[in-house]
Amino acid sequence: MVPPEKRATRLREVQNLKMARSAHAYVRGSTIKFYDWLEAGPVDVPEGPAVWICGDCHLGNLGPLADRKGRVAVQIRDLDQTVIGNPAHDLIRLGLSLASAARGSDLPGVVTARILEHLTAGYEAALSGDFDRAAELDLRPKAIGHLLDRSVRRRWRHLAAERLETVEPMMPLGKTFWALTDDERAALSDVFQNKDMHDLVTRLQSRGADAPIAVVDAAYWMKGCSSLGRLRYAAMLRVGEGKSSSLCLVDIKEAVTAAAPRAAGASMPRDNAVRVVTGARALSPNLGQRMVAARLLGRPVVLRELMPQDLKLEVERLTQVQAVELAAYLASVVGKAHGRQMDKATRASWLSDLQKARTARLDAPNWLWSGVVDLLGIHERAYLEHCRTYALSLDRKAA
Numbered sequence: 001m002v003p004p005e006k007r008a009t010r011l012r013e014v015q016n017l018k019m020a021r022s023a024h025a026y027v028r029g030s031t032i033k034f035y036d037w038l039e040a041g042p043v044d045v046p047e048g049p050a051v052w053i054c055g056d057c058h059l060g061n062l063g064p065l066a067d068r069k070g071r072v073a074v075q076i077r078d079l080d081q082t083v084i085g086n087p088a089h090d091l092i093r094l095g096l097s098l099a100s101a102a103r104g105s106d107l108p109g110v111v112t113a114r115i116l117e118h119l120t121a122g123y124e125a126a127l128s129g130d131f132d133r134a135a136e137l138d139l140r141p142k143a144i145g146h147l148l149d150r151s152v153r154r155r156w157r158h159l160a161a162e163r164l165e166t167v168e169p170m171m172p173l174g175k176t177f178w179a180l181t182d183d184e185r186a187a188l189s190d191v192f193q194n195k196d197m198h199d200l201v202t203r204l205q206s207r208g209a210d211a212p213i214a215v216v217d218a219a220y221w222m223k224g225c226s227s228l229g230r231l232r233y234a235a236m237l238r239v240g241e242g243k244s245s246s247l248c249l250v251d252i253k254e255a256v257t258a259a260a261p262r263a264a265g266a267s268m269p270r271d272n273a274v275r276v277v278t279g280a281r282a283l284s285p286n287l288g289q290r291m292v293a294a295r296l297l298g299r300p301v302v303l304r305e306l307m308p309q310d311l312k313l314e315v316e317r318l319t320q321v322q323a324v325e326l327a328a329y330l331a332s333v334v335g336k337a338h339g340r341q342m343d344k345a346t347r348a349s350w351l352s353d354l355q356k357a358r359t360a361r362l363d364a365p366n367w368l369w370s371g372v373v374d375l376l377g378i379h380e381r382a383y384l385e386h387c388r389t390y391a392l393s394l395d396r397k398a399a
Helices: 004-020 023-028 031-040 087-104 110-127 133-139 142-153 156-163 182-191 195-206 272-283 320-339 344-356 366-398
Strands: 051-053 062-066 072-076 083-085 213-221 232-239 246-254 291-296 299-306
Touching (some): 004 023, 023 087, 031 366, 072 142, 072 320, 087 320, 110 320, 156 246, 195 232, 195 291, 195 299, 272 299, 272 320
Antiparallel strands (some): 062 072, 213 232, 246 299
8 A cells, every 4th residue: 555645755656667668658648748849840730610629539448438328439538637628639639549559560551551441531530420320330340349249248346347447345455546635535525515516426227316425435546647646546336225225336536737739719618627517528428428417525526426438448469450440440439529510511611621621642630640740750769768767767766
């Protein structure tokens, strides 16, 4: 277990290790630098329609999500960086993530061109209105189909075994879950007395609207790189009483200022937690309807019940066929999230802009190709420098 005063140091060590493991992991963990590099680069990114964007649209942030009734669809999973911004930024971020995964899979360079061509095709198919249920099935890769099949079969015991490594009603303190201070425990108890939180938990999975909820256990959650410098907790709740009661797991994450730039003149909620929930409801309805904004220890936080059906898209090695299929499908998911916020005329105008930006040699916008290629080079250099710094820090500790 890690005492509160040592959390930041331990989290920074974990973040540095994760980002040193692969260039693709470094891409996922460098959102702030992505926008700095994009702004400083020579690429002239077009201004698309001002809509809610993910802001951190990489592979790991898309996957199956259940709605409040347990119905599953592939949508954007993480909206920490969501803003009303330029949809072109999501395309470049997704293209960079896919291209980095392809390089990590030792695929030839020509595959990057094919990835961006298929990414463009999938995104445009969604904008054109052709991305209906039948078209989605035609576009869906086998890997996504298998992931969805696994998702819909999952139950509470699977979530408990995966997240908690136990099916007992407790938060197992250790590597991932750390003990709370008295102030943290009291503040979490107060949060769950909030009517909005009660309504959120009881309306999911056909629970009774008047069912009582009680905090069974809670802990600080060391979850990914995003925990660094933030409040991050997990709470186990019991909903209902007696034999008809059920357990649920709630993720509580502090909402901080987004690194993604907002569109000029865009009006967004000033409270970061409200911003995240609002963006989620626009981009990922399944997730947005399961989230609520609150205040904890004087800071804005987002609470959401974790559902057994929620799964992350994990990519270890890609074949050429898998890479281009995944690019088309995931881009169509993002295109659908963007496009549902636009009227027909705006979608048509944005689609026309994308199509006019193609070159004779590449069936993708030139700014997308140039942006991804330039950023691949920048990330590779920064990743190697990160690894060098990390290795030197290990040497100093060993000395």
